[in-house]
Amino acid sequence: MSQPRATKVLVIGYVWPEPRSSAASGHVMQILDTFLQQGWDITFSSPAGTGEHRADLTALGIREVPIELNNSSFDAFISELAPDIVLFDQFMMEEQFGWRVEKHCPDALRVLETSDLQSLRHARHQRLKERLKHSDDANDFSELFAPALREEFELMADSDLAKREIAALYRCDVNLMISEVEIELLVEQFKLPRNVLHWCPLMVDVPVAPPTAFVDRAHFLSIGNFRHAPNWDAVLWMKTAIWPLIREQLPTAQLHIYGAYTPPKATALHNPAQGFHVMNWAEDALQVMSAARVCLAPLRFGAGIKGKIVDAMLCGTPSVTTPIGAEAMHGNHPWPGAVALTAREVADCAVRLYRDEVLWTQAQSNGQKLLADRYRQSEHGPALIKKLVHCQQHLPQLRSHNFMGSMLRHHHHKSTQYMAQWIEAKNKVPL
Structure with a gap:
């Protein structure tokens, strides 16, 4: 009797992971390790250049395939790969490649790894800049810390970054959220369905040896x-x-x-x-x-x-x-x-x-x-796998209950497709 085929996962990274340089890359590596423990077949792709501290994914048994922005070569690549799950590392990758994934692998589960809400971080940065502009007190910044979720929403809502990021979250089947506060902000203020958000914090093995005294x-x-x-x-x-x-x-x-x-x-x-x-x-x-x-x-x-x-x-x-x-x-x-x-x-x-x-x-x-x-990785890793498998098994119902995401995919993917095709054609015209 033949063995069932391993689940195929394509990860599209904003950068090649550098777990010793950033927590965001560390989290991606923890997710990859969770997939490897399941025996899943993983391909990692990115349009980015290679950094000096990048992880050696091939040593872990993960294929590395560079890809290009606004290039139809990706279409042939993903059609041949035919992944069951596509994980976008950061929302900009969903913006760039989401329409191609939907066109060529419509039944693949689309997952977004957020690391953090970039639009929230950006809005808080703007608030700090305003504070620094209008006060020379370098000591007390307490009014910037932990405002109500409604205040955070009002700070974010008019920004182009928030509109882009929240739309990408709606378009995906599952969004991996590292912060419970951000989950509540998205559900209560931006009205995302709670079932498309999954709490997946940093996942570690708790040390057994006593720490340095x-x-x-x-x-x-x-x-x-x-x-x-x-x-x-x-x-x-x-x-x-x-x-x-x-x-x-x-x-x-x-x-x-x-x-x-x-x-x-x-x-x-x-x-x-x-x-x-x-x-x-x-x-x-x-x-x-x-x-x-x-x-x-x-x-x-x-x-x-x-x-x-x-x-x-x-x-x-x-x-x-x-x-x-x-x-x-x-x-x-x-x-x-x-x-x-x-x-x-x-x-x-x-x-x-x-x-x-x-x-x-x-x-x-x-x-x-x-x-x-x-x-604990031993708790969050299995919870992540359970969530993804459940969503795969109930994908038609999941998508039918997310009309907003379907509508945003329809409009965004068409406009992005035409823009990408125009850029690709323009790049082929000799100077």
Whole structure:
């Protein structure tokens, strides 16, 4: 008796994954690993160039196939591949390739991996810029943190980015959401059907070995890809407001800042005399996190959940962040460190954790419990597979109950198809 054919998955990535550079790529790799555990047949494609820290997918048994934007070669490729599931990594890939997938593989389950709501992050960034424009107070940003969902909706709704992103979510059969707050925003304010949204946070294996002890650690640490605007903004806030307040209380304190793709504007902030060290990319982020005593993540805007804070918990490193950093991360659990509203609060909380071994040890314990309760791969991986299989089995009903998505696909895919074909024809005309 022949074995059933393995499920074929095509992942269309905005970039080739770099899990050691960004949490978004880390999440994609966790999803790929979940598929591999099922024995699924995976092809990863992207129109992007290759980054210097990209993962070796072929070593994992995943085919890598470069693709081009606005090129009908993709049509032949996907027709021959005939995937059962197509996963778009970020909504821009659904915008570019969604019509081609629907035309050539109409029965393939269309899944969108969001990482975070980009339109929410962008709207919060605009709000911060307005605040900075109209006030020179570098300390208190509490009015920016954790507004009501209706306020977030009103902040986002008029933007072109939100209209594009929300439309892509409607057009897909399943959307993988990393943040429960964003799920509620989409359901309550943007009126997406709840059954097209699936909570899939960062998925990790909880460490068995005890983490490094308080006495064996030193220094403060901050980490994050410099191409991600919230990370760069946090570095600026630390440099101008938070770090001087910490050094007032701990004159010999050292802050080590790691991040991929460090730009010259960041290295220009390097100042060993002030204990402010810009260290560039970390070859092993968990190793440097395990050596630090306190992780600083003072985010003034952002969305999704924070990979650096999950890494801190994995390493048993207490963290100090803002309500933006803590959003959707801890449920009813106590925070593994401190959540602060102002530069002064961030500094004071960081110093207390750095000095107080009892407080620090309790924060570490809180992190271990939080990881076990909310981020286990052994729970979220099977839940993801169950959701996708269920949607495959009930795809006609799922689509019939999402008229808005069907309508948006009809209008968007036609206009995108004609634009793509025009660009392709134009590119073939000799100069």
